[in-house]
Amino acid sequence: xxxVKLTPYKKLLTMAKEKIDEVLAIPRANSAKKQAExxxxxxxxxxxxxxxxxxxxxxxxxxxxxxxxxxxDEIALAERRKKQFNKIIEEMFPN
Numbered sequence: 001x002x003x004v005k006l007t008p009y010k011k012l013l014t015m016a017k018e019k020i021d022e023v024l025a026i027p028r029a030n031s032a033k034k035q036a037e038x039x040x041x042x043x044x045x046x047x048x049x050x051x052x053x054x055x056x057x058x059x060x061x062x063x064x065x066x067x068x069x070x071x072x073d074e075i076a077l078a079e080r081r082k083k084q085f086n087k088i089i090e091e092m093f094p095n
Contacts, residue, residue, distance in 0.1 A: 033093045040089070043082045050075045 054071040057064065 029093070033089070036085070036089045036093070040082065040085055043078060043085060047075060047078045047082065050078060 050071060054068065054075065057067050057071055
């Protein structure tokens with residue numbers, strides 16, 4: 001395990017805010033990317049749930065066509081959001 005070395009207090013007091021922000025930029029970017037990946041996972045789960053609900057709506061004795069259309073619309077919107085979110089991640093966090 002590596003030992004953490006503290007920055008001398010006098011040096012910390014003289015560091016510009018920009019320098020501190022520069023030091024924190026990479027960890028903040030990594031954190032934001034992980035948050036974006038979590039949101040993508042939530043969207044994946046939402047699409048899967050909606051598809052299950054659509055299947056259930058199509059397999060009942062009394063079909064409710066408005067509910068089927070609503071589910072199709074919700075799936076299309078969720079998939080569009082997923083596509084847009086993926087584009088944002090690719091552009092903001094290139095490898």
